[in-house]
Structure formats: C-alpha cells, structure tokens
Amino acid sequence: MQTEDEHEPELYVARCHFLASGSDQLSFGTGDRLRVHVKADSEWWWAELQGVCGYVPAKYLRQEGEEPEEDAMPEDPWQDEEYFDSYGTLRLHLEMLSDKSRTETYRQVIDTNSASLQRKVILDLGCGTGIISMFCAKLAQPSAVYAVEASSMADYTRQLVRHNHCEEVVTVLQGRAEDVQLPEQVDVLVSEWMGNCLLFEFMVESVLLARDRWLKAGGTMWPSSATLTLVPCQAKSYFQEKMDFWENPYGLDFTPLQSLAHQEFFTKPKFSHLLEPEDCLATPSDIITLDMQTLQVSDLEEMEGEFHFSVREPGVCHGFAAWFSVGFESLERNAAAVVLDTGPHSEPTHWKQTLFMLDQPIHLNAGDSISGSVRLSRNPIWRRHMTVNFHWNIKGRSEKSEHNHVGKKSFPMWR
Secondary structure: OOOOOOOOOEEEEEOOOEOOOOOOEOOEOOOOEEEEEEOOOOOEEEEEEOOEEEEEEHHHEEEOOOOOOHHHOOOOOOOHHHHHHHOOOHHHHHHHHOOHHHHHHHHHHHHHOHHHHOOOEEEEEOOOOOHHHHHHHHHOOOOEEEEEEOOOHHHHHHHHHHHOOOOOOEEEEEOOOOOOOOOOOEEEEEEOOOEOOEOOOOHHHHHHHHHHHHEEEEEEEEOOEEEEEEEEEOOHHHHHHHOHHHHOHHHOOOHHHHHHHHHHHHOOOEEEEOOOHHHEOOOOEEEEEEEOOOOOHHHHHEEEEEEEEEOOOOEEEEEEEEEEEEEEOOOOOOOOOEEEEOOOOOOOOOOOEEEEEEEEEEEEOOOOEEEEEEEEEEOOOOOOOEEEEEEEEEEOOOOOOOOEEEEEEEEEEOO
16 A cells, blocks of 8 residues: 555656666666656656666656657757867868778779769768869869868868869868758769768768759769678777776786776777777678668668677677778779778778677687677767667587577667
C-alpha cells in the first residue's frame, strides 16, 4: 500500500543518447521511455529503465506526450560558429592539403575526365582554399566553376584564384550551401565532405541539399559512392598506454585509476588511429554503402549494417576499426572509376582509421566467428554528432574450447 510520502514515477522520453560515465549513472538511447522516481536537483534525476536505476541528466529528457520546447533546444544545433570558424584558420587546410592521397586523388579525377569536363558547369561545394576548383580550371576547360565556401577562408580563396590566374573560370561564393544562390544549374557537383567514420560532422547533408537544388538531371556527383568498412582488430600498444600503465608506474600501484582511465579513454572512439595491417584479425567487411545519386537526407538519421568475420589466426581483440572509401565514376567511356581508400592497406590519409575499444580484450582463436551489427544514429539535437552502436556475437570454433561471447557497446561522437 502506498504511503503519503511515496509518489508515482513520472514518465519521460529521452531526447538523445546518454552514455553513463559513473556506476551511479544510467545509460539510455534516443526515444527510450524512463520512469523518473526522484528529481534530486535541477540537473540530475533518479530514473529507471528496464528495471535498472541510476542518475540521468534532466536536460536530456522531455515529459511523455509533450513536444520539445523551442527554448529547450540549442540556439545553434549545427554548431555553425564553431564548425566554420575551425575552417577559417589554416590548421585544418594545412592538414588536408598535406594529405597527398586525398588531394592527388581529386586531381586524378579531374585530369582523367578533362575531356568530358570541357564546357561543363561545375560546383565545388565546401571548396576551402579552392584547390579542386583550380584543378578544374587548369586541367580541363569548363565554362564555369562555382567555388562555395561558408567560412571566412573564402576571402583568401578569392586571392588564391586570382594569384593562380583562374578568375575567368572560377567564381568564389561565400555562404552556406543551403543559402547560396548560383546563376545556373550545374553539370557536376564535386565535394570533399567525408568525416571520421565517414559521416561525422554531416557535411554530407549540405551536399545532398545542393544536389537537389542545383544539379542538372543526369548530372554527376563526385564522389559517386561511399563505403564504410569494419574489421575486428588488435590495439595492444594503445591498450598498454592507457590501461596497463597504471599497474606499476615508478614502482607504485596505481590500479585504482584503471576504471577512471577506462571511462576517459574507451567510452568514445579514437580518431586518427593508425591501424597496422597485421593488427586486422579478419578480412575487412563493407557494412554500409551509399549511392550519392539516390541517398536522401532522411536516410542519414539512422544507418545500419551487418558484419560476419572469420578470425584468421589467434590474437587478442581489443575492438573494431572503421574507415571509408569513396568512388568517383568516370565520365570517359570504358574508363575505370577512381577510388580513394582510407584503410590500413592503402597510403595513409589524414583521416587514418577510427578505433572503437571494447570494455575488455577478448582472446580469439583461428576459426572463431564474429557476427553482429553496427548502427549509426544521428544526434537529434546536436546535428553534426552521432552515436555508433555495436552488437556482436563471438562463437568459438577451436578444438580446445567452444565459447560464446555476446556484447554490445555505444560510442557517442561526440555528444
């Protein structure tokens, strides 16, 4: 029987994903229905999800049946000021221009298709310093190139275009892809929109919106396709650096810090991880493939792929590594597509690979099978961020033992 001091829990719905960073907190996903028992203070509430209780951030929840209040949403869900300001300085442009694999691939695409680009109209979206636009002007003979850049770098791009004598062909326009106005439709839309784990920062949405507004029917998208690839892998040196270090530094036992280190270093993915080919425990698998002609903005909210791996030789699985490749269809008859591959078996790029660490390493034997799925869920509030969700099932196939390990883990990138 309920006493006067007891209250019925209130039902709330999660606005977005939250990953617990302590044993007294509760993890949940977007759309989960939580029972709030105690509103401890304005920031943290005691809630229940599927029989498990813990503290949750109040700002991540909305009451069931109520639409999100407009003032509860961030003023800038696209984080434009932060995002475009980072491209207004030379640091990122130096990194990208120094990436020869990336930059030479785009030059190769323009060069090998130069005959077909004559008298064509080209849109270079997110042009940065304008190098792709100038490749077009120098290597082909297009009638016009519209170089669109939202950041303040556009002022310098105009200078570079004039300095390299491309101003008669290349017109630099500053503005977001969603707002900029072009004088005509285009035959080719070229962009370098890819982020870590392919989609991070979601510049791809701007590309799709520009495609629908400005690309002629039958026009060309470069890249034309994109693929996300996954492999189970070893990461021994990284694990030792972040976890084993605490066992005996300077002859002292710092192991009480290992749980804190785990939360700090392994709950989010590691960008720019350089995976050695020999650390791949199985043959890599393509899990998500995008057709840039048919992909829709709504498709970006959630993407899921499955994987099936057979372990090649004994090893320790510390996690999964992901990378992407993009293809550029040829405009020349019977010519092969050009491919930019950011994987460990290709020349390193500035993206390198993205590493997702498991909570604990798993010892594998040759012949073991790993199957499961990966889901990329876009953050409903912070639109440039997403969460990568893994589910896996490892089945032992060795003569010595037959084991079965089922697990799951979510990695926010970054909120």
